[in-house]
Amino acid sequence: MDAAGKEILAGNDRAAARLMRDLDDEIPAAIRTLKALYRHTGRAYILGVTGSPGAGKSTLVNRITTHLRKRGKSVGIVAIDPTSPFSGGAILGDRIRMQQHALDEGVFIKSLATRGHLGGLSRSTIDIVNVMDAMGKDVILIETVGVGQDEVEIVKVAHTNLVLVVPGLGDDIQAIKAGILEIADIFVVNKSDRDGADKAKREIETMVSMGDFKEGEWKPPVLSAVAATDKGTVELLEAVDRHQEYIYREGNLSRYRREKARVELVEILKTRLIEKAVSDLDACGLLEPLLADMAKKRKDPYTISEKVVDHSFAFHLLNGGKPGSVKGKGKRR
Amino acid sequence: MATAKGNRAAAPTKKAARKVRILVGKPGLDGHDRGAKIIARALRDAGVEVIYTGLHQTPEMIVSAAAQEDVDGIGLSILSGAHNYLFPRIIQLLREKKMGDVVLFGGGIIPDDDIPKLKKKGVDRMFTPGTPIQEIVDYVNERIRPRK
Structure with missing residues (x-):
């Protein structure tokens, strides 16, 4: 364990903040620290909050945090906002609604930009959740970007997924019929003091009731809330408690853990394998000629990819898993 | 690796993906956040x-x-006249947290006489009303680098 890792385990928030930034920025040394912290993770309860833009996610996260603090739980919040596809910049504004926790040492808030990652989270989200977990946060809230229909990555990361819906958006109900409907562990009709709230609630209840639930299987409840005035938050947390009991039942928890492990591994492999393939091709001087051939339609990307995948990776694995450091600089470990 | 020439640099080998992170906020009691x-x-x-x-x-x-967001700079808009308290206090707190390398800049209605005093206390730059936005953007681009 390096110095940074030790400091984080000892409760140094500043060291944790720096590691989170380094992970988001893909600094290699940060991965080393995270490797050592990894076995200290797995204790936190992870709660995902998703829904369309303006549904009230930040406001609800703020309320939930207040109630969790009253219960004496420490809280980590990962709030994700979109990166501008044009400039690469972002405005991360989720903290605005969470200001009342700004001076509470039991609450750690990290804002992240998607940086081009799809699925409602940033590439670094799982890493940063792991750091908060190692910090000893009891509950970690993940607020996704405002999502449409298909951004359901959160489902694999969180123990309990809250899906927020607001009344008055007929199309919104349409939107949740696929994708998001299926990931909700708990539905929240937020802004339920508005016209159409009952209708929205009934429509979701109807959809849920059409689902095929086996004996003892979790059936997502549909709750009403007005996050702005804290109405419904207590009932919501009680539903979360019930879901937690369900998740912690033997079988469910190990299934969740395996599924999360799979996502962690696949996500990391995806990034690493692509980087490695491209840089190896480039280091061998193959990349540019291949691209030129493709541009002239002499070669196709499908064949090239097949060759890279079949030969390159299998080859390295058969050679005892030594990564082919093609560059002159040998890797020191 | 960074010295590699031509399009080699475009290959995503060891990428330094650091982005500049800046906190923008409004301390104090006035409610004008348009700026x-x-x-x-x-x-x-x-x-x-x-x-x-x-x-x-x-x-x-x-x-x-x-601190939690690990920013490289802090930009504050102050129109309330409390700048002579707020800026020095923030600098003091940054130093206490060993965050003295975070660049603090600001804008608002600040009397000319106060600006040198604030700079002396550690405010990196003050922008007064009428400053073109581009000037502030250029300043940030030039002055604020992501930390190592």
Whole structure:
């Protein structure tokens, strides 16, 4: 364990903040620290909050945090906002609604930009959740970007997924019929003091009731809330408690853990394998000629990819898993 | 690896993906955040990740957020006349948290006489009303680098 890792385990928030930034920025040394912290993770309860833009996610996260603090739980919040596809910049504004926790040492808030990652989270989200977990946060809230229909990555990361819906958006109900409907562990009709709230609630209840639930299987409840005035938050947390009991039942928890492990591994492999393939091709001087051939339609990307995948990776694995450091600089470990 | 020439540099081998992160907020009691929002937007368009914390921030809240978000700079808009308290207090808190390398800049209605005093206390730059947005963006691009 390096110095940074030790400091984080000892409760140094500043060291944790720096590691989170380094992970988001893909600094290699940060991965080393995270490797050592990894076995200290797995204790936190992870709660995902998703829904369309303006549904009230930040406001609800703020309320939930207040109630969790009253219960004496420490809280980590990962709030994700979109990166501008044009400039690469972002405005991360989720903290605005969470200001009342700004001076509470039991609450750690990290804002992240998607940086081009799809699925409602940033590439670094799982890493940063792991750091908060190692910090000893009891509950970690993940607020996704405002999502449409298909951004359901959160489902694999969180123990309990809250899906927020607001009344008055007929199309919104349409939107949740696929994708998001299926990931909700708990539905929240937020802004339920508005016209159409009952209708929205009934429509979701109807959809849920059409689902095929086996004996003892979790059936997502549909709750009403007005996050702005804290109405419904207590009932919501009680539903979360019930879901937690369900998740912690033997079988469910190990299934969740395996599924999360799979996502962690696949996500990391995806990034690493692509980087490695491209840089190896480039280091061998193959990349540019291949691209030129493709541009002239002499070669196709499908064949090239097949060759890279079949030969390159299998080859390295058969050679005892030594990564082919093609560059002159040998890797020191 | 960074010295590799030509399009080699484009290969995503060891990428330094650091982005500049800047906290933009409004301390104090006045409620005019149009200026702060315009700056936030302009910095976003310049490729910066802006953590926008909104209105009515105390120096303690600003520094706590800056620490958790690990920012490279803090830009504050102050129109209330409390700049001679707020800026020095924030600098003091930053130093206490060993965050003295975070660049603090600001804008607002600041009397000319106060600006040299604030600079002496550690405010890196003050922008007064009428400053073109581009000047602020250029300043940020030039002055604020992501930390090592």
